Amino acid sequence: MSQVTALTHAEKLLQAEGIHVPSRQQCLGKLVVPFGQHEHAPFRWLVANDVGYMKYILDRHRTEVTNPQRKGEMGNQWVKDYLTEYAESFPQVSVVLEANIDRCIYGQKSFEDHTFQEMWELYCQYSSQKDRPEKFSNEQREVIQKAHSSVKRWLNTPVTHITSTQMKRFRKYIYDKEQQRLTSTPRCDPSLWPSDDAELIAASQSVEDSLKSQHSLSASQPLKQQLTSRGVSSSQTSGT
Structure with a gap:
């Protein structure tokens, strides 16, 4: 229950189980939740068995952390911080946690x-x-x-x-x-260009779309011929 010794103690437990050089993720997985309906459950158990409850804990934790009206220390803040880090080390779990990140x-x-x-x-x-x-x-x-x-x-x-x-x-x-x-x-918006350039930009984009959609043209066909075949005159393309 001490942040100072928690990971060191977890590392020793893992070494006793035969894991000589435990990773940080493995050490975090050994930590336990000291509250709630799964009290004393290891982090790794929560990830494997009840992601919904873990998300509930972490969502509330974020709300507490960012509450400007909060006064004093939050209970078990370091435990929840470690639980957040552990949960986010699994991409599939992180996706669930990020679902509402915009808010x-x-x-x-x-x-x-x-x-x-x-x-x-x-x-x-x-x-x-x-x-x-x-x-x-x-x-x-x-x-x-x-x-x-x-x-x-x-x-x-x-x-x-x-x-x-x-x-x-x-x-x-x-x-x-x-x-x-x-x-x-994103495509350029011709309306954002000066009026003199808008027609040229629109024509250029029309050519680009045609080039992408018509794969049957020979790659060796001269660019000028390709443009002409799509109804774009040299006066439209001069200066590009």
Whole structure:
């Protein structure tokens, strides 16, 4: 029941069972839940037998951690932190835990009631408010800039230096969102271009779609001939 000795004690138990160099995951699996309907059940038993109850514990734990009205220490916080780490070390269990991650509460200064999703949306607006400040009010720009600085602080902090499980989750959430945005390749919207360029962009996209859909064309056919066959004149493509 001591955070200082729990993992060391678990390691010794595993060594006594013949596992000479136990992994951290194995040591965490040896720890037990000291409360609730499965009191004294090892973490590994919960993962194998009652993921629903474990999710209930961890969902409540996140709510407690991010509650700005909370006063004093939370009961068994370190046990629940370790249980979160153990559960998330299994991808199939992590998927269950992440199902509602968009609605997790950020809970940091100035954004105590904002969800992960809301922080991501503010973070994404940072470039837009710099490039097109006239589209945002002074108040909106201030909030976006503060949110961007707050999110960047966690992204620039090595995960090994973050003690809060919730903020580790948030850091990973933003990185995953960034990765999704980088790997996606949305089509250009011609309406966002100046009027002189919009027609050219639309024509270029039409050509690209045709090239993708018509695999029967010879790869050696000259590009100019391909464009002409699709009704795009050289005047439309000049300057591309």
